[in-house]
Amino acid sequence: MSFPAACCNTPPVKADYTPKGHKTTVGEMQCYFAGPTDSKRAILVNYDIFGFHANVLQLCDILGDLGYR
DSSP states (O other), X not given: OOOOHHHHHOOOOOTTOOXXXXXXXETTXXXXXXXXXXXXXXXXXXXXXXXXXXXXXXXXXXXXXXXXX
């Protein structure tokens, strides 16, 4: 079985992670934005019952570093 190279180069999640993006409220929903503001591509990440946990924020920042907003 072969895996994409990106799969093997993803850094592990850190428990003491400092987020790069920013939180804001859209309507009544708290949202986290990461990545370049001029990006033409976006990914919507839906978090679980634990909310804005460091794992979710780090995933969003990794996607942001790849050019997604």
